[in-house]
Amino acid sequence: MVEGLLLIRGQNLEKRNLMISLSNAKQLIVGRVHTLGFIVHIAASTQEDFYAAFLRFSAIPKVKDTLPLLVSKGG
Secondary structure (H helix, E strand, O other): OEEEEEEEEEOOOOHHHHOOOOOOEEEEEEEEEOOOEEEEEEEEOOHHHHHHHHHHHHOOOOEEEEEEEEEEEOO
16 A cells, blocks of 8 residues: 645635545645645555545646645555
8 A cells, every 4th residue: 555645726716626546545635835836645555546536636737836745655
């Protein structure tokens, strides 16, 4: 299991924009961080699934920046 926290920023970005389907990963939107954006927790089966989810968030229209804050591999 690979888990991580992402900071996702964008112009006029809303929580509903971040509710996307991730194949082998799940997201939990922790919440808005004032004017910075949203903190999203991702849990994925493998490291490849985690990076695929990261790229999916980066490709969302209205998303300007996707910044990993923490990545942790369990085991």
